[in-house]
Amino acid sequence: MSSSSPVSAVGSEPTECRESVPKDVIHTNEHVLEIVSDSGEGAQKCGQIFAAVSAKMSYGVWTVEIIPAEIEPPARTPASASGNLIRFGRDRITNWGDEVKLVVAFNEQVLLSQHRLDALADDCIVLIESKWSTHSDEEICQQWKAAMEEIGESGYRIIPVPMEEECLRRVDDPRRGKNMFALGLLAQIYGLDLEKIREQIRAQFAKKAPEVSKSNCDLLELGVEWAEGNLDFRIEIPRIEVDEPRVVMNGNQAAALGAVASGMEFCAMYPITPATSVSHYLCEMFENYGGKVHQSEDEIAAAGVAIGASYAGKVALTVTSGPGLALKTEFIGLAIMTEIPLVVLDVQRGGPSTGLPTKVEQSDLLAALFGQPGDAPRVVMAPATIEECFHAMITARRIAKMFRCVVIVLSDANLGTGQQQFRRPALDERWHAAPPNHRAVGSDERPYDWDPETGLSQRIVPGQPGGMHTITGLNHDQDSQVDYGPEANQLGCNMRSRKLALLHETMSPPPIHGDDSGRLLVVGWGSTKGAIEEAVDRARADGHPVSSTHITFLSPLQPGLRDIFERFDHVMTVEINYSDDLDAPHITPENRRLGQLAFLLRAQTLVDVDCWTRVPGQPLRPGQIHDAIHTKLSSISEMETTPA
Amino acid sequence: MSSSSPVSAVGSEPTECRESVPKDVIHTNEHVLEIVSDSGEGAQKCGQIFAAVSAKMSYGVWTVEIIPAEIEPPARTPASASGNLIRFGRDRITNWGDEVKLVVAFNEQVLLSQHRLDALADDCIVLIESKWSTHSDEEICQQWKAAMEEIGESGYRIIPVPMEEECLRRVDDPRRGKNMFALGLLAQIYGLDLEKIREQIRAQFAKKAPEVSKSNCDLLELGVEWAEGNLDFRIEIPRIEVDEPRVVMNGNQAAALGAVASGMEFCAMYPITPATSVSHYLCEMFENYGGKVHQSEDEIAAAGVAIGASYAGKVALTVTSGPGLALKTEFIGLAIMTEIPLVVLDVQRGGPSTGLPTKVEQSDLLAALFGQPGDAPRVVMAPATIEECFHAMITARRIAKMFRCVVIVLSDANLGTGQQQFRRPALDERWHAAPPNHRAVGSDERPYDWDPETGLSQRIVPGQPGGMHTITGLNHDQDSQVDYGPEANQLGCNMRSRKLALLHETMSPPPIHGDDSGRLLVVGWGSTKGAIEEAVDRARADGHPVSSTHITFLSPLQPGLRDIFERFDHVMTVEINYSDDLDAPHITPENRRLGQLAFLLRAQTLVDVDCWTRVPGQPLRPGQIHDAIHTKLSSISEMETTPA
Amino acid sequence: MSDQLRSFFGCGLDDERTFDLDDYGDVVPRWCSGCGDHGVLNSVKRLMRDEQLLPERTVFVSGIGCSSRFPHYLNTYGFHGIHGRALPVATGIKLSRPDLHVFVVMGDGDCCSIGAGHWLHATRYNIDMTVLMLDNAIYGLTKNQTSPTTPMGYATNTQPKGSFLPALNPITTTLGVTNVSFVAQTADWVPAHLLATIRAAYRHSGFSFVRILQRCPKFTAPLFAEQARTPDLHEMLIHPNGVTVPGLDKIYKRSLEHDPADIDRARALSEESERVRLGVFYRNESQPRYDDIRHLPTHTAAQNIERLNVELDRYAV
Amino acid sequence: MSDQLRSFFGCGLDDERTFDLDDYGDVVPRWCSGCGDHGVLNSVKRLMRDEQLLPERTVFVSGIGCSSRFPHYLNTYGFHGIHGRALPVATGIKLSRPDLHVFVVMGDGDCCSIGAGHWLHATRYNIDMTVLMLDNAIYGLTKNQTSPTTPMGYATNTQPKGSFLPALNPITTTLGVTNVSFVAQTADWVPAHLLATIRAAYRHSGFSFVRILQRCPKFTAPLFAEQARTPDLHEMLIHPNGVTVPGLDKIYKRSLEHDPADIDRARALSEESERVRLGVFYRNESQPRYDDIRHLPTHTAAQNIERLNVELDRYAV
């Protein structure tokens, strides 16, 4: 539905009528909606409850936080937009999708912000607080008008909703309850389970006075009623009941819980967006499991404290993002050299430097692989889903311990703050830390008793009688004695590197999404998995022989890649990091700077891996990737048909 | 000459005789000698004077410092060995060669240390202080005996020299003058110009009382006389007079002088081996040129102070080695993001971590290229000779300034402490810094006025009226305003990367040493150039179609490499860093970790570049490389003849 | 004074320009309403107007944090760098360009936590710069984590049961550093005192460290609310060599004579007391200044080339 | 005390073992002859012998420098880490293993220059460990560069015309940090005092910081030579709560009563004086200890799994 004035009829009618109006039912398998307010007006909470409840109702869900880059940007400005995008539907949802189909906006400026990001569908339904259009402040009315003009070109169906006016019927300060009213609107539109919502509200406000829950539930009701009485549509999405137990959370929560489940007992950190919330979750609960979070004076100290804890017998965790990873560079080198187990969780954000602190990017890969001066073999792995954020921590700890090595886990802002549901993990005691080992060390045992075949050796930790030795970041021999000799240095390097080869042997090639061979293989890593697979599915539905594969272990790189690549005519990575576009000025195939995974794959497989990468500070959309696949396919055809 | 007892006849004769004994003349085009003493006994000074004088005599020279890893290791132990290796000869000398042909040792333990390094030729002539063999301390006699037994297997010609006994004829404390006596021995053996030596001695002791020079010259004379009267050989090496003006120095001196010549005016540093001496040289003289060296509280601050100075209008330098480079990681990212020119000189040592502080390695390459989280394009270059250490600083400053970028210069311990002579540089005023720019900034000018074609823009520095703006490590637009939007981030990344493509356009392919095509191309970078080319020359002399090329610019990578590589059947890098050996357990072509340049070249050219690398903490020898070439060639032939 | 020199010292030549408040910046800052940073910004602009600083000769250096956004809101040169590292950058700027007025703005996390090493050393270098530490006792920008100055027991996102340790006292710490030359404390809610203190700091020749107690209504409202309302919770340090604000004694009645030359007493007074003490704790202009010591005459390229050729002679063969 | 507890606290169970000096290490250290580090090593071994520390329950943590080679010469656990970062490592060790005796050995460059931020914060954390700062007023291992404690005017390789700034006073600096709990100064050339001071530090519950004036005949011989020869150039701080070495007053005749509870006087006394003051400047066992505050009971895996399942319920759909 589209009209020349973006403000459509329904909402402008008087709203006294409390009876139901007849509804068009929109049938669809999924929908993308956004709820967006000024920072501090609670759209985030509204979105979170919506997502949780739809997950509980067995819908597939994926949410993306809309966070302003400033602490308190001026109200009623595009910069102030805060809230949630929610994509939900019948099937499993793995990414934020392409277009927003419905928006609830608390003012026209935050609507503008979302409009300008070019993410609203042409026929997007917009429910917007109506009070601004007739505000007593002339400037505000002007702003409203200007905004409506700007978005006038689009075909949105704009439905003004007297949110505050309605809320005032129950509360004195409508600014504080509007979000629940909005939730009511949405509940009615999508037919959400009201009792489940009330439960969720009560849980949220459990620590506050009971009246708080009560008044929030009242406002919810009001929203439902208003929608019932005024909207001429509702949206119906089929559900498939799942009965396996499931949980819903974001990737940072999953990583924090994974750390606990893995048996880690120590985390040292320094706050940094978007990794800090991992620590917040841990700070709340880690002590209940005998675990400690230590906030250090800086990231260097955080790495050092974690290494000290690991040295003393733990497998410690340090959590950070780009700039913090940079500061840990030297200490990570020490851990590698001394073979002290350490897990580093890097929740990637936009870079370089301070970059885009709240936004997603996948551009710490090469720094994670090669950041340390000297030869410093380490394990690098990247979870691709929220569920994998949980399990990655368990795997990381196990590898760090068994291989006496550093494991860097690369998550990102999209995984860290996005919510998704997944199978409830079955916890396992075997993941847990063994109590500190106090057995006496035999006189034939040595601190680096490297098995010459594998490079593996057993850790001796303080407290073990007879095991006294001094570890050092200088080159050392099996007894941990400083040794500058040529053989000793070569041996140490061999042993530290050999462990990766051994780990490599235990790995399998990544599974292929789609056929095992074809014209184009798309390769990804990390949080882009869902979007890539969705794009590939669409391309395949278009009839193109396209498949994808997703790499979990970047160091050592999973096996079998060359074989896989050779079964496809072309290979292209899709990544959220920077690469030169070949058609940009001065860029040639020779000097082109490549996507980070593409660079790695080329060196390792010698296959001519192309890349399509972008750095928008946003997750990639399946539609974008789908387009990129099309472009790639046509350029291949062109090349093939053009006589050389 | 070899005898069953390593102690040959000559030296054991009584030494009263002051007349000349008849001499066998050994004719050779070059020789490698070592002078080695306990730390603190002055062998270093002796070696330095020898090298300087032979350079002045138009010999080609290359020296390598023998430095103990401890400040004051126990005397008369292998760990105490301190001194110089000198390779000199008729032609230009570019590396330390293969085998030591003559050693002057102040005791048998330091001789043992050199023997154990497996670097002495089978027929090496050894002049050794004789007093230990008959020392009153029984333990010492035993040690002497044990040592002689250990080296007995070799065919050295050992000539005991009563060094202290002789010195006592002129001085009271022979331990302090022995080095000049030894210098006299050598002067006589090699026919060095005594007047030039005396000049050098006088210059060395210019600040001391004149008697000091005098007594040193006396001891020199004594050494000459003793050799004249007792040795039955001398070594004659032809000379080719060069008349271009030349200088002799080590790479750290060259870099320091280069920094001054380049017009840099600011260096911030924190001490670290083996880079510190660059700063020592600068500290001595920089102020004479209006330049400042600032020793910071740590490497992070050093980077920050340098960036501050650059921001304010200079092009500043910071000097470091591996662990320090690690600490500068975050600040380098900021300089890249804000496009503040900065030159980072990394004098590489053995790694990872504290590693081998005094020893050479080339393993900071990947960290220099990829150390920063986020996409952080920077220039990386590597001088290959002492002369290039000088000129690299001038090039680095020019690039940093013109491209508003970070330039990392990778030297290493071999270049830094090795001495070589080279053409005296003709200094050029144009290299020099322009006085600070105080012109007013037009209202149409912007702090990041990127030329969209090239990414270049003009720097506006504090003091320029009308140019006020705030630079930031957050993503920013042309006005340096913070901008988190998708386009702004993509644009910034484009512009910073584009500059490298432009620089790339100005570059030429590296020259080829040997034929333009053939069976094997050896590729190197940095300090290994001389040894590689010498090895290639030998292989060519053996009749093998082998060439080499040496890469100066690692980022952007010099052009034309793929074309060059394709003209050879096989390509192999030779590097002093770690790679897995293919015949080691668990190592496969798929999981093999490669030499750092090899990795880079494969990704960039897709050519199957092999590598031969070692991490002995020593420079590579031409002989070793020659062997590696042979091995590679035979394995190629084998592969080709074995049916698949 | 020669033209060159005048221009060197930042007083424009043909400069008949005069600057009013807006010339020093007219952007609306992106801090929360009620945030103490607004007041500091105003005072700083006022100072610049009063002193008629040339905007192009003035540089504000900061780290990362809410407070470190400061330079963006001024029409001077600004360097919004990385977290904790403002002081090294400022050091490089001042050492290479003594003609610039250098101001540094840091948060409590920025300065006292990640930047602690630089803070200590910058104090010791005693380079001529004005340092404003905006202390809201919390990590603001990253949303509510404990900082070194968070009071013991105050709950945050990283120490939800209350901060574990007594708050670090930045005044005492600075006073412990050899070669310290100016240390003062003021509060965003006493604007007249704030301005007077910043002015004294600016006029001090050397490293002047000002801790500004700063309200953060977002995360530490309870810490400063009562304080800001109640003049009697303050104790003003007064002295002819400190800061004196005419008329302020009418409101802030509790005061203490303190001679800022007396470091022992300064240290004792800096310790926790019932009332918050505002004023100059210490001031000593006779401490050696590193930027002074390292000052060099300028050289021409030709002179340098000549000398360098002599230097090369030493290496000639 | 249960067996488990006894073993936890590092007193062996069936431990009839006794340890003599050699059991704590018998390697010949690789320091220059005459280096003050030798004497410190001897005193430390003596302390361990006197206290009969279990070698396997004792950890020495260091950075990089001549002094940081310390752990290699002892037969305990040792962590020879990276330059300037000994304190964070020690913090991690002690927080996760309260049963270990943790010693930290640092140089003046290690602690006061690159490690300054950690030094300040470790002082504030006040975790139970014994910290020996071997102050030779120079960078030894890297061969003669100025350190923060190099006296003004003393020439080095990086400041060949003499160090630019007055030496940092590490005692005063430490005393400026909130929650400081033990600060003492001693010298390698007064072995009895050295041992007594280290013992007091070891026995102090909390972070005990000992600055040890250390001779470096290689690079700073002139700085300490006269001092070491001349007892009258010292002034001993004495007090029942400080250290007292019977008989030492016969040689070191100049002394001063100082109650280490008095922080104001401690600060005043720590300032440069004609004579070098040795003794305990400050001691306060009632300061909160971070390791104490953060102490936790142990948990079994089964308990944890149970709780975590409850936690997961919160996220269940």
Ligand SMILES: Cc1ncc(C[n+]2csc(CCOP(=O)(O)OP(=O)(O)O)c2C)c(N)n1
């Ligand atoms: C290296 C690094 N570590 C951490 C961060 C994240 N970070 C940004 S601001 C900040 C602390 C802010 O607190 P404060 O310095 O007190 O300033 P405020 O926001 O309170 O003004 C932190 C931890 C970062 N940007 N860089």
Ligand SMILES: Cc1ncc(C[n+]2csc(CCOP(=O)(O)OP(=O)(O)O)c2C)c(N)n1
């Ligand atoms: C990150 C890093 N920076 C610099 C160095 C080089 N370095 C080693 S020891 C040292 C200083 C030694 O001085 P100090 O700490 O006083 O110890 P001392 O040798 O005097 O005992 C330095 C700068 C290093 N190893 N690592």
Ligand code: SF4
């Ligand atoms: S969070 Fe606090 S410090 Fe930051 S802008 Fe808001 S009130 Fe100010």
Ligand code: SF4
């Ligand atoms: S250089 Fe100095 S500190 Fe280092 S071992 Fe020698 S005397 Fe001791």
Ligand SMILES: [Mg+2]
């Ligand atoms: Mg703060």
Ligand SMILES: [Mg+2]
């Ligand atoms: Mg020292």
